[in-house]
Amino acid sequence: MKQKVLFYTRFERLWHWLQAFLILSLAVTGFEVHGIYSIFGFSTAVEYHNLLGLSLIGLYIFWVFWLIITGQWRQYVPGIKGVYEQAMYYISGIFKDAPHPTEKTPESKLNPMQRVAYFVLVAVLIPLQLILGALYLYYNEPDVLGIQLESLEPVAILHTFVAFLILTFVIGHIYLTTTGHTLTSYIKGMITGYEEVDHK
Amino acid sequence: MKIIKFFLISISILTKIYVSYYRIIQFLVLFNYIQQNKEVQMPHKMFYQIYAVFILVVMVAFSDVIAQDKISNYDLNSPYHKHIPMVDHSQFDVLKKKFKTPQEVTETCLSCHNKAHEGLMKTSHWLWTETNTQSKRGEHKYGKYDAVNNFCISIQGNWARCTSCHAGYGYENNEFDFTNKSNIDCLVCHDQSGTYKKFPTKAGYPVTEETVFPENNVTYLPPDYNKIAQSVGIPKRQNCGVCHYFGGGGNNVKHGDLEKALTKTTKKVDVHMGIDGANMRCAECHKTENHNITGKLYTVATDNEDRVSCTDCHESNIHKNPILNRHTETIACQTCHIPEYAKVNPTKMSWDWSKAGENRKPADIPKMHGEPTYNKKKGEFTFGVNVKPDYVFFNGTAEQVHFGDKIDPTKPVVMNTLNGSYLDGKSKIIPVKIFTGKQIYDTELNTFIAPKLFGKPGTGAYWSDFDWGKSATAGMKEAGLTYSGKYGFVSTVAYWRINHMVSPKEDALSCNECHVPEGGRLAKLQSEGLYIPGRDRNATLDSIGYFLLIATFIGVLGHGLLRIVFASKRK
Numbered sequence: 226m227k228q229k230v231l232f233y234t235r236f237e238r239l240w241h242w243l244q245a246f247l248i249l250s251l252a253v254t255g256f257e258v259h260g261i262y263s264i265f266g267f268s269t270a271v272e273y274h275n276l277l278g279l280s281l282i283g284l285y286i287f288w289v290f291w292l293i294i295t296g297q298w299r300q301y302v303p304g305i306k307g308v309y310e311q312a313m314y315y316i317s318g319i320f321k322d323a324p325h326p327t328e329k330t331p332e333s334k335l336n337p338m339q340r341v342a343y344f345v346l347v348a349v350l351i352p353l354q355l356i357l358g359a360l361y362l363y364y365n366e367p368d369v370l371g372i373q374l375e376s377l378e379p380v381a382i383l384h385t386f387v388a389f390l391i392l393t394f395v396i397g398h399i400y401l402t403t404t405g406h407t408l409t410s411y412i413k414g415m416i417t418g419y420e421e422v423d424h425k
Numbered sequence: 426m427k428i429i430k431f432f433l434i435s436i437s438i439l440t441k442i443y444v445s446y447y448r449i450i451q452f453l454v455l456f457n458y459i460q461q462n463k464e465v466q467m468p469h470k471m472f473y474q475i476y477a478v479f480i481l482v483v484m485v486a487f488s489d490v491i492a493q494d495k496i497s498n499y500d501l502n503s504p505y506h507k508h509i510p511m512v513d514h515s516q517f518d519v520l521k522k523k524f525k526t527p528q529e530v531t532e533t534c535l536s537c538h539n540k541a542h543e544g545l546m547k548t549s550h551w552l553w554t555e556t557n558t559q560s561k562r563g564e565h566k567y568g569k570y571d572a573v574n575n576f577c578i579s580i581q582g583n584w585a586r587c588t589s590c591h592a593g594y595g596y597e598n599n600e601f602d603f604t605n606k607s608n609i610d611c612l613v614c615h616d617q618s619g620t621y622k623k624f625p626t627k628a629g630y631p632v633t634e635e636t637v638f639p640e641n642n643v644t645y646l647p648p649d650y651n652k653i654a655q656s657v658g659i660p661k662r663q664n665c666g667v668c669h670y671f672g673g674g675g676n677n678v679k680h681g682d683l684e685k686a687l688t689k690t691t692k693k694v695d696v697h698m699g700i701d702g703a704n705m706r707c708a709e710c711h712k713t714e715n716h717n718i719t720g721k722l723y724t725v726a727t728d729n730e731d732r733v734s735c736t737d738c739h740e741s742n743i744h745k746n747p748i749l750n751r752h753t754e755t756i757a758c759q760t761c762h763i764p765e766y767a768k769v770n771p772t773k774m775s776w777d778w779s780k781a782g783e784n785r786k787p788a789d790i791p792k793m794h795g796e797p798t799y800n801k802k803k804g805e806f807t808f809g810v811n812v813k814p815d816y817v818f819f820n821g822t823a824e825q826v827h828f829g830d831k832i833d834p835t836k837p838v839v840m841n842t843l844n845g846s847y848l849d850g851k852s853k854i855i856p857v858k859i860f861t862g863k864q865i866y867d868t869e870l871n872t873f874i875a876p877k878l879f880g881k882p883g884t885g886a887y888w889s890d891f892d893w894g895k896s897a898t899a900g901m902k903e904a905g906l907t908y909s910g911k912y913g914f915v916s917t918v919a920y921w922r923i924n925h926m927v928s929p930k931e932d933a934l935s936c937n938e939c940h941v942p943e944g945g946r947l948a949k950l951q952s953e954g955l956y957i958p959g960r961d962r963n964a965t966l967d968s969i970g971y972f973l974l975i976a977t978f979i980g981v982l983g984h985g986l987l988r989i990v991f992a993s994k995r996k
Contacts, residue, residue: 243442260942260959267936267959271748280435315984320991365754375848376954382963389970393977400981416453 232331233418240288241415247281252392259385278358285355300335303344307337319404329422342394350391357384433482440476496930499738501703508659508706515655524650527594527631528607533654535606542606544715549726550592552603553580557727559824560844572725573828573873575840575862575917576673576776581828581904582877582886585628590668597628611657612648614664618656621648622667626879662698663688665707673773674803681772681812681858682763682925694768696929710737723922724841729821733924735759757853759924760816761934766858766923771796771808777863779914780804782891802878802888804863814856814923816950818845828906831871837861837916847952854950858921865893869909876900 233241254274257264265273292298310326315338318326327336335343360380363369374380405411406421414420500506514520519533535542549555554568569587573579580587588596593608595601602608610629612621624632624645632645670676670685677684687695692702697710710733711720720733735758742750752761766772771794781804790799793808800806824842832838845852865874876893877900880886885899893912901908939947940959947957955961 239443239446242446243439246442258940258958259962260940263937267940268748271936271958272746275748276434276438280438283432283435284439320987322992322995365751376956377958378954378956378961381956381958381961382966385962386966386970389967389973393973396974396977397981400985403985416450 227421227423229419230331230422231418232329232334232414232420235418236291238415238418240284240291243284244281244288247277247284248391248395251277251281252388252395255385255388275362278355278362281351282355282359285351300333301340301344301347303341304337308341311336311338315404329420342397346391346394350387350394354384354387354391357387437480440479444476496743497738498740499709501705506705506709510658514657517655520654521651524654527610527612527648527650530650530654531607531609531611534611534657535609541611541716542609544717545592545609546603546606547715548717550716550718551609553591553596555726555728557825558729558822559727560822561824562827567727567825567827568725571828573826573840573875574724575860575864575919576679576773577878578778578864578873579828579875579900579904581875581906582900583879586626586879588628589623589625590671591629594629612653613667614660615657616653616664617658617661618649618653619663620646621653622646659706660708661706675773677767677770678773679860680921680925681809682766682923684767684770684772686769687925690769692929693932694926696927698925702929712737723823723843724825724919727823727825727841732821755847755853757819757855759856759922759927760814760854762927762930763814763856763923763925764928764932764934764938765811765813766856766926767810767812768926771810772812772858773806773860774809774812774858775805775807775861776803777805778803778865779863781887782893801891812858813946815859816854816947817843817857817920818847818849818852818950818952819843819855819922820845820849820851820853826873828873828875828904830873832866832873832915834866834868834871834913834915837918840917840919843920847955854947856923858923860919860921862917862919863914864917865897865912866915867897867909868911868913870907872907874901874908874912875904875906877903 251274254265254270254277256262257270258267258274264270292301307327314323314326317323325336327333329336357380360370360374361377361384364374364377364380367373402411402415403409405414410420517537519536522533524530524533545551549568552568553570554566556564557567558564569580571581577583577587584597592610592613593601594610595608610623613623622631622645623629624636625638625640631648633647635647636645637643638645666683666685666688669680669683670687672679672683687698690699692699696702697705708718711718712733713719717731719731721728721731739758741753741758744750773796780799781802783799783801785799785801787797790797792798793806794810796806796808798806798808822844824844826832826838826840843855843857865876866872867874874897876887876896877885878887878896880889880899882889884890885892885895887893887896890896894910897908897912898910934946937945937959939945939957942960942962945960947960950957
């Protein structure tokens with residue numbers, strides 16, 4: 226028996242799509258600043274990138290606040306248990322139409338592999354990237370930063386590399402949205418908040 | 426305040442996105458992609474009203490930024506800029522008497538301005554030397570008097586020609602009396618009749634009878650001292666220009682950003698001097714006290730004092746865009762605001778003395794920007810017009826090569842090293858003209874030679890006898906320097922700061938002049954730790970990044986394909 230369950234509250238959906246928009250547009254403008262291509266022109270790209278980046282910092286802080294208040298941070302606590310089963314599912318089970326090894330519930334939305342991957346993303350890569358971005362933006366304004374950076378070089382190089390890592394995550398993330406009950410059920414879920422689950 | 430503004434902006438953008446989110450939902454419902462349910466509710470009408478008010482608040486908060494328009498602290502309505510003279514010198518009887526010599530004029534000037542000479546006689550315009558400081562040499566006296574350059578090389582032995590630009594009369598050898606105030610030339614700086622001219626080869630004197638200068642066929646007339654003395658006033662651009670435009674023996678030869686066109690120019694060429702611009706006199710920036718004029722040249726003066734700076738009048742955080750203001754930490758104003766120099770007439774870019782002395786036919790001498798590229802007396806030249814400057818890091822201190830210093834002839838000798846690096850915390854990127862030369866040096870002692878160029882035939886003067894050996898012997902003897910008797914030619918490089926020909930702000934450099942991967946203005950600029958966004962990258966980490974992206978993409982593509990294959994098999 227299939228049942229519609231609310232997985233994502235309005236705030237979570239809004240946060241998710243805002244973050245998606247910010248990360249993608251930061252990538253587009255960021256790689257223009259990096260000199261890969263020219264779409265907006267350097268100065269406009271820099272201006273947008275800075276504004277988008279600062280917005281993402283704001284959103285991230287807001288989201289962390291929400292995590293703490295609602296206790297939703299528990300969703301992201303990684304563990305080893307179930308990672309192997311989940312990996313095996315993606316390697317073989319998925320091709321045989323085997324059932325998902327982990328049950329998705331509103332209390333535990335992420336499977337063990339997702340927990341690890343998302344933990345790395347939201348607890349390591351994104352905050353690191355935001356800090357690097359702030360250092361990049363204000364590197365010659367010690368009044369704003371509180372520290373005096375000697376050179377922009379290491380900050381800029383690392384900022385670019387983390388951008389590559391986050392973008393790699395995005396590709397995998399988008400692909401894995403197609404692994405729900407239907408190809409678009411996960412995306413639909415993130416728009417409406419509801420997903421159909423088999424009620425056991 | 427900035428932070429508040431930033432938050433207002435970000436909230437307005439976030440709200441805009443929030444609204445867009447519901448618009449997208451509406452569309453999806455409209456096209457039956459998803460079913461309307463209770464969870465998807467449109468925002469209340471009130472929301473849009475609050476949002477509109479909020480946008481208004483943001484606009485008001487930013488209106489002061491838009492309204493800001495003051496670009497300079499210098500008042501172009503000030504009496505100093507407009508300068509209305511307090512006295513009319515044509516009414517003074519002392520200036521109506523008959524003058525036989527220019528010194529008599531000077532004495533008459535000093536009879537009223539009876540302390541004017543005190544300040545002037547301490548300046549480098551008079552002494553042609555001043556205190557210099559360099560890291561390796563320490564504090565020492567140095568100036569035009571004993572300098573070596575890669576244009577006409579040296580004053581030693583060529584006095585009467587070079588000292589036509591001395592603010593005095595009769596500086597024709599090392600014996601000149603710097604304490605005799607009668608030999609000050611007041612007129613060259615203060616003449617407003619435009620008729621006072623010092624003859625090019627008479628050690629600063631004007632002519633006493635009509636004389637033609639053979640080099641350019643210009644006729645020099647004896648000055649009408651009464652007319653000139655009665656015209657005197659505050660120095661204008663042409664007063665400074667009579668010497669400073671023509672350094673190196675012709676218009677714009679040396680500087681590249683100082684030339685005769687600046688006397689009457691447009692703001693497109695120079696925003697400060699343009700008649701349709703601020704129309705300022707030189708001394709309005711080069712502030713002067715007791716005849717001591719601020720501003721120095723790093724080819725002769727390395728002491729980092731009495732400099733002129735843009736920020737004497739302009740705030741360094743003048744830009745509306747904070748990102749541009751952050752640039753001022755590491756980039757001099759001139760770098761972006763002087764996109765090109767030699768905007769009107771060409772400037773000399775290189776000078777090869779080793780080719781001098783050949784009898785080339787005028788037909789065999791190609792012209793460059795209208796200037797002949799060869800002169801038997803001087804050798805081969807190249808010229809440039811509308812030249813994009815080169816760029817270096819500079820911290821305000823410099824080193825120089827002097828006569829007697831050991832040089833390394835195996836590579837181009839840098840005449841004046843501009844010190845600076847990205848990491849020293851004091852340097853800024855500045856625009857420079859790099860002038861390359863090839864000139865005579867002592868192949869035994871590895872020192873520069875001061876050749877005698879100017880003089881009568883038989884004196885060893887190169888421009889009369891065309892014999893480098895005799896010229897070197899005569900010049901070194903007059904200069905009192907050691908010469909082994911063996912000479913050769915060595916390549917040289919000199920750095921000239923570009924400070925004039927500031928363009929109007931709309932002509933300032935745009936970002937992509939420098940922030941491009943290749944071919945930008947700063948493409949050649951290297952300094953440890955320097956990272957220019959858009960220009961620099963870490964090739965290894967970038968490659969790893971690209972590899973990760975592509976590998977992941979191919980991975981998910983393959984995974985997806987396999988799923989399709991297995992799914993079709995199941996059917």
